[in-house]
Amino acid sequence: xxxxxxxxxxxxxxxxxxxxxxxxxxxxxxxxxxxxxxxxxxxxxxxxxxxxxxxxxxxxxxxxxxxxxxxxxxxxxxxxxxxxxxxxxxxxxxxxxxxxxxxxxxxxxxxxxxxxxxxxxxxxxxxxxxxxxxxxxxxxxxxxxxxxxxxxxxxxxxxxxxxxxxxxxxxxxxxxxxxxxxxxxxxxxxxxxxxxxxxxxxxxxxxxxxxxxxxxxxxxxxxxxxxxxxxxxxxxxxxxxxxxxxxxxxxxxxxxxxxxxxxxxxxxxxxxxxxxxxxxxxxxxxxxxxxxxxxxxxxxxxxxxxxxxxxxxxxxxxxxxxxxxxxxxxxxxxxxxxxxxxxxxxxxxxxxxxxxxxxxxxxxxxxxxxxxxxxxxxxxxxxxxxxxxxxxxxxxxxxxxxxxxxxxxxxxxxxxxxxxxxxxxxxxxxxxxxxxxxxxxxxxxxx
Ligand SMILES: Cc1cc2nc3c(=O)[nH]c(=O)nc-3n(C[C@H](O)[C@H](O)[C@H](O)COP(=O)(O)OP(=O)(O)OC[C@H]3O[C@@H](n4cnc5c(N)ncnc54)[C@H](O)[C@@H]3O)c2cc1C
Numbered sequence: 001x002x003x004x005x006x007x008x009x010x011x012x013x014x015x016x017x018x019x020x021x022x023x024x025x026x027x028x029x030x031x032x033x034x035x036x037x038x039x040x041x042x043x044x045x046x047x048x049x050x051x052x053x054x055x056x057x058x059x060x061x062x063x064x065x066x067x068x069x070x071x072x073x074x075x076x077x078x079x080x081x082x083x084x085x086x087x088x089x090x091x092x093x094x095x096x097x098x099x100x101x102x103x104x105x106x107x108x109x110x111x112x113x114x115x116x117x118x119x120x121x122x123x124x125x126x127x128x129x130x131x132x133x134x135x136x137x138x139x140x141x142x143x144x145x146x147x148x149x150x151x152x153x154x155x156x157x158x159x160x161x162x163x164x165x166x167x168x169x170x171x172x173x174x175x176x177x178x179x180x181x182x183x184x185x186x187x188x189x190x191x192x193x194x195x196x197x198x199x200x201x202x203x204x205x206x207x208x209x210x211x212x213x214x215x216x217x218x219x220x221x222x223x224x225x226x227x228x229x230x231x232x233x234x235x236x237x238x239x240x241x242x243x244x245x246x247x248x249x250x251x252x253x254x255x256x257x258x259x260x261x262x263x264x265x266x267x268x269x270x271x272x273x274x275x276x277x278x279x280x281x282x283x284x285x286x287x288x289x290x291x292x293x294x295x296x297x298x299x300x301x302x303x304x305x306x307x308x309x310x311x312x313x314x315x316x317x318x319x320x321x322x323x324x325x326x327x328x329x330x331x332x333x334x335x336x337x338x339x340x341x342x343x344x345x346x347x348x349x350x351x352x353x354x355x356x357x358x359x360x361x362x363x364x365x366x367x368x369x370x371x372x373x374x375x376x377x378x379x380x381x382x383x384x385x386x387x388x389x390x391x392x393x394x395x396x397x398x399x400x401x402x403x404x405x406x407x408x409x410x411x412x413x414x415x416x417x418x419x420x421x422x423x424x425x426x427x428x429x430x431x432x433x434x435x436x437x438x439x440x441x442x443x444x445x446x447x
Contacts, residue, residue, distance in 0.1 A: 001016065001023055001024075001197055001200035001201050001204055001211075001415075002052075002200055002411075002412045002415030002416060002419075003240050003397075003415035003416070003418050003419045004016050004200075004204040004209040004211070005200050005203050005204040005207060005209070006415065006416055006419030006420070007209075007419050007422070008204050008207035008208045008209040009207045010419070012422075012426060013208075014204070014208070014209040014210065015209070015210045015211075015212065015234055015236075016204070016209060016210070016211040016212065017212050017215040017216075017217050017227065017229050017234070018211065018212065018213050018214075018215060019214070019215065019216040019217070020213065020214070021213055021214050022194070022213065023197045023198065023200075023201045023211065023213070024193075024194045024196075024197035024198070025197075025242070026039050026040075026366055026368075026369070026399070027039070027042060027193060027194065027196065027197055027408045027411075028193075028194040028197055029191075029192030029193055029194025029195070030194070030364075032276055032278060032318055032360075032362055033278045033316065033318070033359065033360060034313055034316065035305060035306060035311065035313050035316070035317075035318050036191050036192030036194065036195075036305070036309075036311070037192065037276060037305045037318055037320060038192055038193040038194065038303075038305060038320070039274055039364060039366060040272065040274055040301070040303070040320060040322045040366075040369075041288075041289045041301055041303035041320070041322070042193035042408070043069075043186035043187070043188055043193075043308070044056070044064075044186060044187035044188065044189075044193075044196065044408065044409065045186060045187075045407060045409060045446045046185060046186065046187065047409065047446065048187075048409035048412075049409065049413055051416070052409055052412050052413060052416065053187075053409075056187075056196055056199070059199035059200070059202075059203055060189055060195060060196070060199055062190075063189050063190040063191065063195060064187055064188075064189055064190075065187065065188050065189070065190055065309065065310075066185060066186075066187055067185065067186055067187070067188050067288075067308065068184060068185055069082075069083055069184050069185060069186055069288065070286065070287055070288050070307070071083070071287055071288055071289040071290065071291060072287050072289075072290050072291070073290075073291040073293065074290070074291065074292050074293065074294060074350060075093065075094070075097065075133060075134070075293075076094045076096075076097055076133060077094075078092055078093070078094060079092065080092055080093060082289070082291055083184055084167075085184075097129060097133060100127075100128075100129030101127065101129050101130060103127075103129075104126070104127020104128060104129050104130070105127065108124065108127070116152045117147070117148050117149070117150060117151065117152055117375060118139060118147045118148070118150035118151065118152060118154045118155045118373075119131070119136065119146075119147035119148045119150070120148075120152070121152045121155040121156065122135050122136075122147070122155050122159060125155075125166075126167065130167070131147075133293075134293045135147070135159065135293075137293055137294050137295045138293035138300065139154075140295065141293075141295070141298065141300050141324055142270065142300060142324050142370060143270050143324070143370065143372050143373075144270060144324065144325070144326055144372075145372065145374065149374060149375060150372075150373055150374065150375070151373040151374065151375055151377055151378060153373050153377075153378065154373035154405075156444070157373075157404070157405050157443070157444055157445065158405050158444075158445055159444075188308045188309055189309070190309050190311065191309070191311070192305070192309065193408075196408065212229075215229045215230075215232070216229055216230065217229050217241075217243060217251065218230060218251065219251050219252075219253045220239055220241070220248065220251050220252055220253065220394060221252075221253055221393075222252055222253065222254065222391060222394075223391065223392055223393045223394075224236055224237075224238055224239040224391065224392070224393025224394040225237075225393060227239055228253075236393070237393065237425065237426040237427075238393055238394075238395065238422060238426040238427070238428065239393060239394045239395070240395050240397060240415075240418055241394060241395065241396045241397070241401055242396075242397060242398035242399075242400055242401050242411075243396075243400065243401065244269065244368050244400035244401070244403075245264070245267065245381075245384055245385075245388070245396055245400065245401055245402070245403050246264035246265070246267045246384070247264075248388070248394075248396055248401070249261065249264040249384055249387075249388070250264055252394075256387065257387075259383070260383065260384060260387050263379075263380035263381075263383045263384050264380075264384060266376070266377075266380040267371070267377060267380050267381060267384070267403060268371075268372045268374065268377075269367065269368040269369065269370065269371055269372065269400075270324050270325075270326070270369055270370040270371075270372050271324070271325055271326060271327045271332065271365065271366060271367050271368070271369055272322055272323065272324050272325065272365070272366045272369035272370075273323045273325060273331065273332065273334075273339065273363055273364075273365055273366075274320055274321070274322060274323075274363065274364045274365075274366065275320070275321045275323060275336075275339045275340060275342070275343045275361065275362075275363050276318055276319065276320050276321075276360075276361070276362045276363070276364070277318065277319045277321075277340060277343065277344070277354065277358050277360075277361055278316065278317075278318050278358070278359040278360040278361075278362075279316065279317050279318070279319065279354065279356040279357070279358060279359065280315060280316060280356050280357040280358075280359050281315070281316070281317060281355075281356035281357075282314070282315060282316075282317065283304070283306065283307070283317055284304050284317055284319055284352075284354075284356070285304065285307075285352070286307065287304065287307065288303060288304060288307040288308050289301055289302065289303040289304075290302045290303075290350075290352070291447075292346075292350065296346075296349055296350070297346035297349055297350065298323050298324075298325075298331070298342070298346065299321045299322065299323055299343060299346045299347075300322050300323070300324055301321075301322045302319055302320070302321050302322075302343075302347070302352075303319070303320045303322075304317060304318070304319055304320075305318055305320060306318065316359070319343075319354075321343040321346075321347075323339075323342075323343075324369065324370070327367060332365070336361045336362060336363050337361060339361065339363050340358065340361035344358070368400055370405065371399075371400075371403045371404065371405060377403075381403050385402075389430075392428075395418055395428060395433070397411075397414045397415065397418050398411045398414060398415070399411050402414070402440065404440065404443065405445045406440075406443050406445060407443075407445055407446055410440070410443045410445075413439075413440070413443075414436070414440060417433070417436040417439075417440075418433070418436075420432070421433045421436065
């Protein structure tokens, strides 16, 4: 939608084909018993580029709320404020954990660069205590693999505090007055995160773009000149695609070479089930999100959307539990009631019993929640990327399109950049796009 808006404003004839019944993808929202809920916990981070933030502000006005972060993380059976705060750590972190972190900061084993992977990079930067208490069990849950089976890039792109020094700076940023801009705060639209995509949608239509919902792209010509969606065909000079890269490769006509299709098969995404519990109570807790890095339960995060937007909804609240999984796991096809019990049992284990009446359980499934950077992903990704980069008339971008662990503001930056890289005939300036791609490589996801 971001690219559609930019291109429509430049006077191009733009058609957006969206498979779902609403825009927004994973960054969308939907209504559940009177409350707009997101596909898992979503925030607009203050690190968003000033230009994009100004556009979002101009579209949302007073609906873009500036909110303090107020979450909790479970560590060795205790709760710590998240994002971490110095005083809270001093008062509530287990002393054995703190002495472990200090010891790790003072003494670092020599790096063995021969076998660099997610585990070795983080162990080198953060030491064993933080890794074994937090990142390693969290990684097993999020990506379903042992940390040693993940590429080092996953640590660089996914862990913003990759060294004890960076982590200390992050903790200090949460102190009011030390870093007034952004520290410990986030932006959130009053009517749910999806309000951002809806605002882009409305602005793009106003600028002349055509947006066709429930339109599944089933084939794309190798030169982008023709896109098929069911029985309809659309001709184009340039196709910008946010379809997951492996899927896009499989949709190309004529078919991509066998080695490209094999690499498309090798790139894997982690799926996620979102379990929503509608409770008959004003509030479950005061916290916006709870983080569960440990192996005790399959849930990684629990959010309470009402605490993000403070939208009035008397006598009712919704919880959203995130369960990363594989589409081959039994849980992927579990019924709503079974999923609801799984979540309430997990919460009870963390001393968060659901005492209120559960009015309704609903589940949503994200087949592509996280790209998995396995040890051989780079070889396959680079092969696909090089091949797709050679196509004249098809440009792949976005979190799914570039197989990147990115935030919404990153994917919007990609959209704006792509729109800028098209000349008046919609031909791509490859040199400029390559420069932008180098910038995208520096994006680090924020939670
Ligand atoms: C659990 C979770 C939490 C997150 N939290 C945050 C957060 O707090 N802050 C943040 O900034 N970001 C967050 N993100 C990331 C954010 O959701 C993405 O950056 C954002 O969705 C943009 O991604 P995208 O547009 O590239 O891909 P997607 O959101 O996946 O959109 C791709 C679109 O393409 C459509 N599509 C796919 N195939 C076809 C087809 N064949 N035909 C037609 N249409 C098709 C899909 O329907 C979808 O609308 C989170 C992501 C997840 C999974």
